[in-house]
Amino acid sequence: MATATSARKEETAAIDFPAELLSFINEWKDKQGSLIMILHKTQETYGYISRQAAEELARLTGIPLARIYGVITFYHFFKTTKPGKFKVSICLGTACYLKGGGDLMEEARKLLNVEEGGVTEDGVFSVDPVRCVGCCGLAPVITVGGDTFGKVTKTQLPEIFARYRALA
């Protein structure tokens, strides 16, 4: 059983970046404005930027941890908590919003009992708004685990979520 001490140790354990991320950091770290690029690549690799990852970035780039966190918290795009196994993105771009994207967001939050940007208790879903996923003709659009659903109605959401929950 994990104790508070061992959990704390885990939290502060060093992280080994994969070779691809390391070479990206080495290629970019001395270029101007590189921090955002490096943070994007880190989030692409892990789905979020953990405390350990931020500390390792500070060590590898020489950029102070406070500055790294300043950027992470300024841009909503960056996540500091692990996303759900399936990312639910609800489009709130103009076309989708006009066709009920906001209602889909509200319904999804209710059904999954989660805040916008949050993760369900079982870790299966995280729910985020997005601004246009490039198929406005299918508005309103949501994506789940990278799959796109168009012309979605509130009544379809329970079945869509159940399908992915069964795969979790």
Ligand code: FES
């Ligand atoms: S506004 Fe939703 S896909 Fe373009």
